[in-house]
Amino acid sequence: MSDTNSFPGLPQAFNFLKNLFSHALRSSDNVPQHVGLIMDGNRRWAKRKHVEVKEGHNAGFHSMGRALELCYEAGVKTATVFAFSIENYKRSAAEVDSLMNLARSGIRQVVQNGEMAEKFGIRIRVIGDRRLLSEDVMREVETAEEITKNNKRAVLNICFPYTGRDELLHSIKANVNRALAGEIEATEIDEKQVDDFLYTAGSPPLDLLIRTSGVTRLSDFLLWQVSRRGVVIEFVDCLWPDFGSRQMAWILLKYAYNRTYRAHDPDFEEEADCGTTTNRGKKSI
Amino acid sequence: MSKIQDTVLKRQDENWREDERDHRRVRAITNGVKNPGRPSVGNVKKVLETAVLVGSDSEEVRRKLAQHRETGSWAQGRVEYAFYKILLSMLLVAYACVRYAQYEYNRVKILVLNLAYNPSNTPQLIRQDVLKLPKLPKRLAAILETKPDGDVGGGVGGVLNDGSELVAWSVSAGIKHLILYDHDGHLKRNVDDFRSNVFHKLSKFYDPSNVPKFAVRVPQWNKVYFNTPGTETGEARKVAIEISLLSNRDGRETIIDLTKTMAELCAHNEMKLSDITMKLIDSELTQLVGHEPDLLLYFGPSLDLQGFPPWHIRLTEFYWEQDNDQVTYAVFIRGLKKYASCKVNVGK
Numbered sequence: 299m300s301d302t303n304s305f306p307g308l309p310q311a312f313n314f315l316k317n318l319f320s321h322a323l324r325s326s327d328n329v330p331q332h333v334g335l336i337m338d339g340n341r342r343w344a345k346r347k348h349v350e351v352k353e354g355h356n357a358g359f360h361s362m363g364r365a366l367e368l369c370y371e372a373g374v375k376t377a378t379v380f381a382f383s384i385e386n387y388k389r390s391a392a393e394v395d396s397l398m399n400l401a402r403s404g405i406r407q408v409v410q411n412g413e414m415a416e417k418f419g420i421r422i423r424v425i426g427d428r429r430l431l432s433e434d435v436m437r438e439v440e441t442a443e444e445i446t447k448n449n450k451r452a453v454l455n456i457c458f459p460y461t462g463r464d465e466l467l468h469s470i471k472a473n474v475n476r477a478l479a480g481e482i483e484a485t486e487i488d489e490k491q492v493d494d495f496l497y498t499a500g501s502p503p504l505d506l507l508i509r510t511s512g513v514t515r516l517s518d519f520l521l522w523q524v525s526r527r528g529v530v531i532e533f534v535d536c537l538w539p540d541f542g543s544r545q546m547a548w549i550l551l552k553y554a555y556n557r558t559y560r561a562h563d564p565d566f567e568e569e570a571d572c573g574t575t576t577n578r579g580k581k582s583i
Numbered sequence: 584m585s586k587i588q589d590t591v592l593k594r595q596d597e598n599w600r601e602d603e604r605d606h607r608r609v610r611a612i613t614n615g616v617k618n619p620g621r622p623s624v625g626n627v628k629k630v631l632e633t634a635v636l637v638g639s640d641s642e643e644v645r646r647k648l649a650q651h652r653e654t655g656s657w658a659q660g661r662v663e664y665a666f667y668k669i670l671l672s673m674l675l676v677a678y679a680c681v682r683y684a685q686y687e688y689n690r691v692k693i694l695v696l697n698l699a700y701n702p703s704n705t706p707q708l709i710r711q712d713v714l715k716l717p718k719l720p721k722r723l724a725a726i727l728e729t730k731p732d733g734d735v736g737g738g739v740g741g742v743l744n745d746g747s748e749l750v751a752w753s754v755s756a757g758i759k760h761l762i763l764y765d766h767d768g769h770l771k772r773n774v775d776d777f778r779s780n781v782f783h784k785l786s787k788f789y790d791p792s793n794v795p796k797f798a799v800r801v802p803q804w805n806k807v808y809f810n811t812p813g814t815e816t817g818e819a820r821k822v823a824i825e826i827s828l829l830s831n832r833d834g835r836e837t838i839i840d841l842t843k844t845m846a847e848l849c850a851h852n853e854m855k856l857s858d859i860t861m862k863l864i865d866s867e868l869t870q871l872v873g874h875e876p877d878l879l880l881y882f883g884p885s886l887d888l889q890g891f892p893p894w895h896i897r898l899t900e901f902y903w904e905q906d907n908d909q910v911t912y913a914v915f916i917r918g919l920k921k922y923a924s925c926k927v928n929v930g931k
Contacts, residue, residue, distance in 0.1 A: 516896055
């Protein structure tokens with residue numbers, strides 16, 4: 299949005315407003331701690347605009363930058379984006395290649411000259427079944443993680459290549475393995491143990507999931523995390539490259555409003571006190 | 584691997600008896616009361632009070648304030664903070680106004696659509712609606728919520744009634760598998776009531792001498808009940824619909840039980856770590872909980888999965904209507920229409 303304006307001063311004014319907005323939201327203390335994004339619709343966008351699929355993915359990458367910038371400004375601690383599904387390997391070789399290239403250059407861009415990583419102190423983690431990545435992509439990924447590993451303020455999880463069931467399988471196997479190695483009794487395995495060995499371990503529990511392009515499925519993304527009670531799911535009816543700061547701002551405002559309202563609800567406190575939904579305390583509903 | 588299942592089921596059964604929490608559980612949060620989209624002046628006031636008066640706990644603000652205090656510009660930090668708080672309340676008020684308009688619009692829309700078309704108790708009409716659709720979900724799931732006891736259609740009775748209504752519509756539409764999920768497990772705890780409720784509802788829809796047969800499955804106890812209590816004859820086992828009753832227990836906790844069981848089996852050398860594959864877990868969970876539904880209907884104001892079994896929502900289509908809080912036929916049929924119009928392409 300901001301970069302298409304040529305009118306002098308407008309981008310600055312826009313940035314100023316964005317800053318003001320995110321600071322105001324931050325002071326509400328009701329900002330989602332962990333946001334999941336399914337960036338759907340890049341290819342349909344490209345088709346609609348009659349440009350190459352590659353261009354669509356590029357536009358999607360910029361759109362991600364805009365959305366994440368606002369999130370981090372407003373105080374989101376962790377964002378998890380669905381970049382590449384294990385199922386995506388079924389696409390044409392050329393497209394898989396171009397996606398890989400984009401991811402590689404994208405990661406490089408974010409790390410090297412993207413002010414975002416520095417400005418917000420973002421630590422990048424690439425999660426998923428990394429054995430499926432080719433060697434050169436893997437190198438890039440490792441560099442990115444190495445460079446940003448000391449950034450503490452926020453985390454960007456890039457799911458690449460990832461599926462929710464694979465993640466769950468990974469955690470189950472890890473727990474069984476731990477039980478075998480005698481680190482834990484088999485009977486002690488509980489929800490927390492499974493949580494701790496998911497790829498997203500160490501991140502706060504998911505609060506908000508956004509999927510664009512009007513598709514109302516999860517498509518195997520963060521299944522375990524999303525099914526938890528109280529997670530807000532937003533399906534937005536626009537293609538990902540058209541998803542800008544405005545939509546993101548609206549969703550964050552909505553979230554803050556609902557949470558602020560609920561924090562005041564006596565019934566709601568009662569439920570939280572009874573500890574029925576133990577691990578999320580007062581955020582559980 | 585039936586051994587795995589046996590162990591998991593045994594574990595579930597024990598837990599079920601032991602689990603005191605189930606009895607202490609507070610009733611589910613309901614739409615009407617909790618719906619922040621039903622704004623009133625009081626609500627907005629409350630929101631503002633919370634937003635403005637409740638101090639911020641965030642690390643950031645505290646650090647900032649501490650910093651300012653040190654450098655002697657404490658007052659400036661305070662002013663800045665107050666400014667943002669005021670800005671925030673202005674934003675929230677603006678949001679409340681927009682939301683109010685949106686809420687009223689949605690409510691009126693739902694109301695008008697309900698009035699315009701409601702073929703109650705007529706399977707032929709439902710059949711006709713469904714015949715127009717190019718495809719039907721093979722397995723349909725619905726999340727039901729308990730409303731407060733005082734409300735119309737509230738309490739456990741309300742859930743039973745909503746559930747049996749859904750059964751009747753599904754039978755009329757020709758859907759063979761229905762999954763009913765309620766977080767606290769009211770349905771399965773009152774399974775006998777539910778069965779007679781369904782029977783009554785179906786006899787209103789169909790000729791009482793020829794009521795469709797149904798089976799109610801409770802995966803947690805590995806039990807299947809046929810028709811109403813007292814009529815479980817061998818003849819009656821050919822059913823028009825199979826209903827699975829699920830609760831929170833069938834979600835994460837079942838996956839954890841499965842993990843425990845596999846860990847024990849591995850420890851006793853009865854299976855290897857490499858035996859644990861996607862396929863094995865999928866087949867075990869299919870046995871223990873059921874198949875993945877194609878369409879999930881949610882009859883609340885904004886989508887909340889409430890602990891629905893996570894393994895089973897991989898490609899499930901969700902349908903709900905904003906600000907709707909009732910189980911109505913109109914929502915049901917619109918959900919089926921939406922499902923018929925979408926295409927799934929895994930990975931592509």
